[in-house]
Amino acid sequence: MRPSACPGLLRIVPALDGGICRVKLAGGVLSASQALAIADAIDEHASGIVDITNRANLQLRGVKRGHEEALIAALLDAGLGPQDATHAHADDVRNVMVSPAAGRDAHALSDTTALAADLLTLLQSDPRCAALSPKFALLLDGGERLMMLDHPHDIWFSAMQPSDHAEPLYALGLAGCPPVAAEHANALAAVAASDVPALTRALLHTFLDLAAPEHTRMRDVIAAHSVDNVLAHAEPQSGISLLRGEPVERWRREPADASRRLGARQQRDGQRWHIGAQPALGRMNSTTLRGLAVLAQQQNHEGAMLHMTPWQTVLLTDIDTSNVAATLQTLETLGLATTPHNPLTRVIACAGSTGCAKSLADTKADALKLAARGVPAQTQVHLSGCPRSCAAAHCAPYTLLATSQNRYDLYTTQDPRESTGFGRLLARGVTIDEAADILNASAAPPFDEPFDA
Incomplete structure (x- = not known):
C-alpha cells in the first residue's frame, strides 16, 4: 500500500475544524436510507455538516475527537463502505466517475x-x-449530455x-x-x-x-x-x-451541457424526469440532507435514491410528470437553487480558514458575499484559500486566490496572455467588493459551465 494523507471512510484525517471523513459513493448514488443514516451520524459524531466533492462523493467535516470509530461503524452499517471493509485500500481505490444521469440521460x-x-x-x-x-x-x-x-x-x-x-x-x-x-x-x-x-x-x-x-x-x-x-x-x-x-x-465527443445539472429534464424513457438542485457552495446540514431523503422517498419509496454530482449539486431521478412542480418547490424551500439565475450556482469555494489551516481567507463567507453582490450570467468564479486549489480539479474561468484575510489575486482563463496555472492575472490584492466590481464591469462572453467542487 502507498501511504496517504487523503481522507477516506476508514481513514479520518485531522483538519482545523475537526476530522474529515470522505464517503465514496458508487456512481455518486446515495440511497435515501443511507442519507438519513449520514444525517444521524454527523449530528452525533461530527459538526452536522457535509460537503459534496468535485468527484460526486461526500465529505463529512468536524468529526469529534474520540468519535472516529463510532462514526466509521455507523457508516459501514449503512452499507457505505467498500466490499472489504477490513482494508483501507479497498476504499481508497473506488474512483470511477460516471454521469449522475447514467442509465437515464436521453442523449446517452x-x-x-x-x-x-x-x-x-x-x-x-x-x-x-x-x-x-x-x-x-x-x-x-x-455519451450523456450531463457529464463532467x-x-x-x-x-x-x-x-x-x-x-x-x-x-x-x-x-x-x-x-x-x-x-x-x-x-x-x-x-x-x-x-x-x-x-x-x-x-x-x-x-x-x-x-x-x-x-x-x-x-x-x-x-x-x-x-x-x-x-x-x-x-x-x-x-x-x-x-x-x-x-x-x-x-x-x-472521433470527437459531443459537447456536454452542465446547465442540465439544474432544473427538470425528461429522462430517456420519455415518461419520467430528473431534477437537479444545488445547495449553497455544495454544503448541506443534516436537516437539509434529511429533507432530501424524505423527498426522494416520496417519489419512489422502494428505490429512493439521491445522485450527487461533480458540480456540487444533487439529482433526484424517476420523478413523475405530475410531481415535477411540487418537487421543484420543495427543493427551493429546502434552500437549494434549481435554476442558474441564482448567483450561488456560479460560485465555488474551498473549506477556507475556518476549516483548513493552510487557507489564508474565509473563502466560504467571502463566496457568499460575492454572490450577494451578483455574479454575471455565464461567469463562474472559484475562491481558493491557497494555491493547492482543492475545490476545483481544473482551472476555472475566474479564480480568486487568497493572499491574506479579505484579500485576493484575481485570475482569468478567458485571456491566455502571460498565463499562469490559474490563468492571466487581472488584479492583485483585491477585496471581494473590488472583485465583484471587476467581474460585473467586464463580464465574459458565454461559455460552457465546466467547474465543480
Missing part, C-alpha cells in the same frame, strides 16, 4: 451502470490495486457509435479527458464495451509494473515511458486487439 449512447459496477469490483478485488494512489481515477463516459468532461483522469473511456458496430465502442485515453474540440488530444484507441474491464485491468497492472515509487498518477508513468510504451505493454496482457486508425483519431 450507452448505459454505463453495469460496466461501472464491474470496474468498481475489479478495483476492490484485485490485490495489486492496493498499490494505487487514492487519487488514481477512472472515467466511464456513456473537464476532470483529467488517469484512464478514460468514452462511448462512440460507429455505423458498422452493433455493440457500442469505447474510445480510450490516458492522463486526460475525452476530446471535444479539434485542438484536444486524440483518443489513443477504441475497444468494445465488453472488453473494457479486461483492458482496464491490463492498464492498471502496466501502470504498477512501470511506476517508480514516486509515480502516483498515469501522467508520471507516461512522462517516464511514453504513451506508446504503456499501450505496448498493456495490449498483450489484456488479450485484446485495440482498434486504431483514422476513425478513432478523428
Whole structure:
C-alpha cells in the first residue's frame, strides 16, 4: 500500500475544524436510507455538516475527537463502505466517475451502470490495486449530455457509435479527458464495451509494473515511458486487439451541457424526469440532507435514491410528470437553487480558514458575499484559500486566490496572455467588493459551465 494523507471512510484525517471523513459513493448514488443514516451520524459524531466533492462523493467535516470509530461503524452499517471493509485500500481505490444521469440521460449512447459496477469490483478485488494512489481515477463516459468532461483522469473511456458496430465502442485515453474540440488530444484507441474491464485491468497492472515509487498518477508513468510504451505493454496482457486508425483519431465527443445539472429534464424513457438542485457552495446540514431523503422517498419509496454530482449539486431521478412542480418547490424551500439565475450556482469555494489551516481567507463567507453582490450570467468564479486549489480539479474561468484575510489575486482563463496555472492575472490584492466590481464591469462572453467542487 502507498501511504496517504487523503481522507477516506476508514481513514479520518485531522483538519482545523475537526476530522474529515470522505464517503465514496458508487456512481455518486446515495440511497435515501443511507442519507438519513449520514444525517444521524454527523449530528452525533461530527459538526452536522457535509460537503459534496468535485468527484460526486461526500465529505463529512468536524468529526469529534474520540468519535472516529463510532462514526466509521455507523457508516459501514449503512452499507457505505467498500466490499472489504477490513482494508483501507479497498476504499481508497473506488474512483470511477460516471454521469449522475447514467442509465437515464436521453442523449446517452450507452448505459454505463453495469460496466461501472464491474470496474468498481475489479478495483476492490484485485490485490495489486492496493498499490494505487487514492487519487488514481477512472472515467466511464456513456455519451450523456450531463457529464463532467473537464476532470483529467488517469484512464478514460468514452462511448462512440460507429455505423458498422452493433455493440457500442469505447474510445480510450490516458492522463486526460475525452476530446471535444479539434485542438484536444486524440483518443489513443477504441475497444468494445465488453472488453473494457479486461483492458482496464491490463492498464492498471502496466501502470504498477512501470511506476517508480514516486509515480502516483498515469501522467508520471507516461512522462517516464511514453504513451506508446504503456499501450505496448498493456495490449498483450489484456488479450485484446485495440482498434486504431483514422476513425478513432478523428472521433470527437459531443459537447456536454452542465446547465442540465439544474432544473427538470425528461429522462430517456420519455415518461419520467430528473431534477437537479444545488445547495449553497455544495454544503448541506443534516436537516437539509434529511429533507432530501424524505423527498426522494416520496417519489419512489422502494428505490429512493439521491445522485450527487461533480458540480456540487444533487439529482433526484424517476420523478413523475405530475410531481415535477411540487418537487421543484420543495427543493427551493429546502434552500437549494434549481435554476442558474441564482448567483450561488456560479460560485465555488474551498473549506477556507475556518476549516483548513493552510487557507489564508474565509473563502466560504467571502463566496457568499460575492454572490450577494451578483455574479454575471455565464461567469463562474472559484475562491481558493491557497494555491493547492482543492475545490476545483481544473482551472476555472475566474479564480480568486487568497493572499491574506479579505484579500485576493484575481485570475482569468478567458485571456491566455502571460498565463499562469490559474490563468492571466487581472488584479492583485483585491477585496471581494473590488472583485465583484471587476467581474460585473467586464463580464465574459458565454461559455460552457465546466467547474465543480
